[in-house]
Amino acid sequence: xxxNLDKPTVSIITKYFKxxxxxxxxxxxxxxxxxxxxxxxxxxxxxxxxxxxVVEGTDPVTGKPVMQxxxxxxxxxxxxxxxxxxxxxxxxxxQHFGPDTAENLQRLFEDKGMTDHLPIVLPTEEKVxxxxxxxxxxxxxxxxxxxxxxxxxxxxSYTVRQVAVNAVxxxxxxxDFPVILAIAAAGKESISSSDNSFAEAVVINGPIRDEIGxxxxxxxxxxxxxANATIxxxxxxxxxxxxxxxxxxxxxxxxxxxxxNYANIxxxxxxxxxxxxxxxxxxxxxxxxSVVSIFEGWGVISAKNSKFAVWQKDMNFAEELKNxxxxxxxLFGGVAILSPAxxxxxxxxxxxxxxxxxxxxxxxxxxxxxxxxxxxxINVLVTGSSNNLYWDYGGMRYVKSVSVDKxx
Amino acid sequence: MKIRFAAFLIALLCLSVxxxxxxxxxxxxxxxxxxxxxxxxxxxxxxxIPPAIKTLAMAPRLNTLDGKTIYIVDDGFVGGDVxxxxxAAWFSRNMPSVNVVYRRKAGAFEAEDPPLWxxxxxxxxxxxxxxxx
Numbered sequence: 001x002x003x004n005l006d007k008p009t010v011s012i013i014t015k016y017f018k019x020x021x022x023x024x025x026x027x028x029x030x031x032x033x034x035x036x037x038x039x040x041x042x043x044x045x046x047x048x049x050x051x052x053x054v055v056e057g058t059d060p061v062t063g064k065p066v067m068q069x070x071x072x073x074x075x076x077x078x079x080x081x082x083x084x085x086x087x088x089x090x091x092x093x094x095q096h097f098g099p100d101t102a103e104n105l106q107r108l109f110e111d112k113g114m115t116d117h118l119p120i121v122l123p124t125e126e127k128v129x130x131x132x133x134x135x136x137x138x139x140x141x142x143x144x145x146x147x148x149x150x151x152x153x154x155x156x157s158y159t160v161r162q163v164a165v166n167a168v169x170x171x172x173x174x175x176d177f178p179v180i181l182a183i184a185a186a187g188k189e190s191i192s193s194s195d196n197s198f199a200e201a202v203v204i205n206g207p208i209r210d211e212i213g214x215x216x217x218x219x220x221x222x223x224x225x226x227a228n229a230t231i232x233x234x235x236x237x238x239x240x241x242x243x244x245x246x247x248x249x250x251x252x253x254x255x256x257x258x259x260x261n262y263a264n265i266x267x268x269x270x271x272x273x274x275x276x277x278x279x280x281x282x283x284x285x286x287x288x289x290s291v292v293s294i295f296e297g298w299g300v301i302s303a304k305n306s307k308f309a310v311w312q313k314d315m316n317f318a319e320e321l322k323n324x325x326x327x328x329x330x331l332f333g334g335v336a337i338l339s340p341a342x343x344x345x346x347x348x349x350x351x352x353x354x355x356x357x358x359x360x361x362x363x364x365x366x367x368x369x370x371x372x373x374x375x376x377x378i379n380v381l382v383t384g385s386s387n388n389l390y391w392d393y394g395g396m397r398y399v400k401s402v403s404v405d406k407x408x
Numbered sequence: 409m410k411i412r413f414a415a416f417l418i419a420l421l422c423l424s425v426x427x428x429x430x431x432x433x434x435x436x437x438x439x440x441x442x443x444x445x446x447x448x449x450x451x452x453x454x455x456x457i458p459p460a461i462k463t464l465a466m467a468p469r470l471n472t473l474d475g476k477t478i479y480i481v482d483d484g485f486v487g488g489d490v491x492x493x494x495x496a497a498w499f500s501r502n503m504p505s506v507n508v509v510y511r512r513k514a515g516a517f518e519a520e521d522p523p524l525w526x527x528x529x530x531x532x533x534x535x536x537x538x539x540x541x
Contacts, residue, residue, distance in 0.1 A: 001525070002467050002535075002536065003465070004525065004528065005467070005528055005535070006467045006529075007467050007532055007534055008467045008468065008469050008534045008538075009535040009537060010531075010534075010536055010537075011489075011538065011540055012495075012534075012537065013539070014539060020434065026461070028464075029463045030466060032466065033466070038539070040488075041488075042487040043485070043487030043489050044487060045487060045491075046490075050490055051494045054494075054516040055491070055494045055498050067498050067502070070495075071473060074469060074478070074534045075469050075471065075473065076526075076537075077469055078468065078469060082465070083466065085462070085463050085464060085465055086460070087463075088460060088463065089460050090458040090460045092455035092457065092459070095452065096452060096453060097450070097451050098448060099448035099450045100448055101446045101448055102447075102449060105449060105451055114455070122449055122451045122494065124449055124450070124451050124452070125450070125451075125452060143457075146456070155459065156456040156458050156459070157459075158456035158457065162453075162454060165452045166454045168455060178483055183458075200496050201427075217472060234479070237454065241454040242455070242456035244458065299459040337495055348435075361531060370461055371501070379496075380438055
């Protein structure tokens with residue numbers, strides 16, 4: 001704004017975001033952009049409280065009176081550094097680390113913020129070369145780019161080789177690599193910078209599921225398959241290292257954090273037992289195409305947690321879905337992850353396509369203003385086993401789909 | 409003979425306590441008591457490629473705020489309007505020669521507001537923007 005409008009500007013920022021805004025200002029080309037920091041929180045305070053504590057108070061970072069500091073920042077002359085323009089190359093550090101012992105390298109990677117604070121598989125050249133055999137694409141090909149929050153932070157890009165390094169670290173096998181590359185190509189961060197503590201889900205359809213041993217039976221969303229676990233973890237590590245995400249205080253401000261960030265929510269659909277077409281097919285792909293689809297939002301939870309999950313002899317699952325989904329925030333929309341048994345009950349209730357179901361779910365009971373902005377804000381997936389009538393739901397929205405086959 | 413044998417025994421005794429590398433069953437070497445030195449590896453960096461930064465010139469500062477027009481721009485953060493209006497009131501009380509214009513920016517926090525930017529460019533001398541969370 002200061003550059004575009006050529007007007008001296010000072011930004012008012014709450015104190016917890018100091019490192020973030022200073023880092024961001026530097027990355028956007030104005031390392032000495034002027035800020036005044038104020039006490040947090042600002043919301044929930046009365047005018048009188050804000051007048052006494054903030055306006056007539058001091059900047060908690062500098063100790064200077066707030067308003068006098070603002071006046072000074074608009075009137076104190078610039079230095080020559082503030083008016084210089086040039087291009088500065090950035091480096092993400094050396095291409096290799098070592099030689100050193102495994103123990104020291106583990107500690108180095110963790111100290112440099114390149115891990116999820118769990119032990120990694122050390123990415124030796126031999127292991128990375130083996131991973132690269134999982135794709136026909138050249139190692140130096142740029143796969144995509146990620147930003148901790150697009151429009152706010154810069155994008156970092158990454159090559160096939162760099163994705164392979166993160167895949168090795170996650171413990172993935174070469175057979176999993178095309179899926180990881182497809183996720184990388186989607187260019188969606190798995191760890192958003194937002195203080196909301198968002199989560200990402202990866203939905204996988206097509207033949208690749210059985211080829212690499214993805215679990216879509218009992219425990220489909222849990223840590224019960226090597227492929228599920230390592231693909232999800234690779235997504236997180238790539239976001240941290242390839243996209244500069246997850247740097248606490250700089251590119252990550254999640255107030256509470258989200259446990260789903262460890263390995264994301266990896267959902268291989270149970271296409272065999274689902275009464276409906278796979279998610280990817282409903283979005284224009286062929287049944288024999290392998291596809292990953294990215295979702296973003298708050299996460300998922302068992303529907304049994306809801307007061308609307310009423311167990312009775314004659315269940316009405318569609319009604320239960322409507323009550324539960326309409327009870328959640330409408331920002332992201334709703335996703336329902338049905339076990340095949342529940343999905344088949346819903347179909348028997350008269351919804352032989354997902355579109356019929358979501359059209360009905362979208363309409364409010366009294367035909368007044370719907371809860372969601374459109375039926376397409378409601379998504380339905382099928383996975384898991386049929387050993388009981390459970391299902392999950394969450395505030396998550398569909399972002400995009402990417403072909404896995406392109407990355408074989 | 410006895411002297412040679414004694415020398416041999418002494419040498420044997422010295423070797424057993426000399427702090428030299430000892431190879432353990434797992435192949436790791438123990439160089440000093442309590443220190444294990446394992447095989448060494450070279451590994452590849454997982455880091456992506458950051459973009460180059462083009463530095464931008466900041467806008468020249470004002471000699472004084474007296475008689476100037478300052479836009480106080482509210483980005484919509486909850487409670488920001490209350491704080492920013494109190495800041496505007498402070499100017500009224502303490503620097504009445506400053507013309508303060510409060511505006512709520514359109515859209516979400518990060519959204520651009522071209523009509524407002526055009527207004528500021530035409531009529532404003534400085535900007536106070538808040539609140540960044």
